[in-house]
Amino acid sequence: MRAVPPILKIGGVEIAPATVLAPMAGVTDTVFRRFIRNLGGCGLIMTEFTSADGVLRAQDKKAKRYLHFYEDEHPISAQLFGSDPQVIADAARIVEGLGFDLVDLNLGCPAKKVVKCNGGSGLLRDLPAIRPIFEAVRAAVKIPFTVKFRAGWDDAEIVCVELAKMAEDCGLCAVALHARTREQGYSGNARWEWIAAVKDAVKVPVIGNGDIRTPEDASAMVAQSGCDAVMIGRTAPSNPWIFRQIEQHCEWMETRSEGASGGKPYDEPSEADRYAMIRTYFRMLIEEEVPGAEGKMKQFASWFTHGVNGGASLRKAIYDSKSAPEILGRVEAFFESRVCMVGQSL
Numbered sequence: 001m002r003a004v005p006p007i008l009k010i011g012g013v014e015i016a017p018a019t020v021l022a023p024m025a026g027v028t029d030t031v032f033r034r035f036i037r038n039l040g041g042c043g044l045i046m047t048e049f050t051s052a053d054g055v056l057r058a059q060d061k062k063a064k065r066y067l068h069f070y071e072d073e074h075p076i077s078a079q080l081f082g083s084d085p086q087v088i089a090d091a092a093r094i095v096e097g098l099g100f101d102l103v104d105l106n107l108g109c110p111a112k113k114v115v116k117c118n119g120g121s122g123l124l125r126d127l128p129a130i131r132p133i134f135e136a137v138r139a140a141v142k143i144p145f146t147v148k149f150r151a152g153w154d155d156a157e158i159v160c161v162e163l164a165k166m167a168e169d170c171g172l173c174a175v176a177l178h179a180r181t182r183e184q185g186y187s188g189n190a191r192w193e194w195i196a197a198v199k200d201a202v203k204v205p206v207i208g209n210g211d212i213r214t215p216e217d218a219s220a221m222v223a224q225s226g227c228d229a230v231m232i233g234r235t236a237p238s239n240p241w242i243f244r245q246i247e248q249h250c251e252w253m254e255t256r257s258e259g260a261s262g263g264k265p266y267d268e269p270s271e272a273d274r275y276a277m278i279r280t281y282f283r284m285l286i287e288e289e290v291p292g293a294e295g296k297m298k299q300f301a302s303w304f305t306h307g308v309n310g311g312a313s314l315r316k317a318i319y320d321s322k323s324a325p326e327i328l329g330r331v332e333a334f335f336e337s338r339v340c341m342v343g344q345s346l
Helices: 030-039 052-056 061-066 085-098 120-125 127-140 160-169 192-201 215-225 242-257 271-287 293-304 311-320 324-345
Strands: 008-010 013-015 019-021 076-081 102-107 145-152 174-181 206-209 229-232
Touching (some): 085 127, 192 206, 215 242, 293 311
Parallel strands (some): 019 229, 102 145
């Protein structure tokens, strides 16, 4: 089985290893991105998808927050959505000026409020409208320009190969395919054969996305589709170690191909690791005074406590809390009481 490549170049930007944190609304803010970066193994991180109109409106606080990043986040890509070529091009120019390494166009978001404005996957039903966007943005910036898209609107309108060829023709530096249709949303199975079809059709790097839940899945996607990198979305909040595990798994596969045997393919997080992870992320939210930190803690609680013994009681304690510091206190009390119980039983 072919492992995930150790390196990928998109334009002049080096992605090492060839793994990408997918842009996720409400998830991939600067705190979560740096959190993932510090755990290791992720080659490229991306912002939440950001309205190009919002970027151009000087008073749009949400867009400013989405595009805020720190130096230790490089390489980092900013993802924009919209439908007006000039607006997106102007927003891309601002993104370049802010110091982002890449700019990406979202043609994949299935959310109704985005689609009804002809943004995200809504544009998949109007391919002629996409070319002017590609051309305008490509002419506006010097940094690598990429696109993330779905296979099509539904099974009767699969346009991924045609769209990838258009992107390459317009000078984009890479394409990322979430191998589902807009109508699927996040249901059903990702069709990795669509990633393979795109890879066969273009020479620019192809990033595969969809249904990577384990390191074995990442290697299987590369083996089956030939893609140049893998992008991981919903698995990352529930298992933030996934990128490091993929890197470890690839190293393990390499040693086995050289004749070595034994050893673990990758590390599984212990309960102490999970405690450190939850506490670190929640502390970052508090220390950086993130707006809505309490709500974000409750949002992440269902993911972060996955696999924790007694996780249901911890989640209830978190949901019943009235403030961010109270949530952190309950997390610390939960895990520290378990440490004491273990010590008493020895």
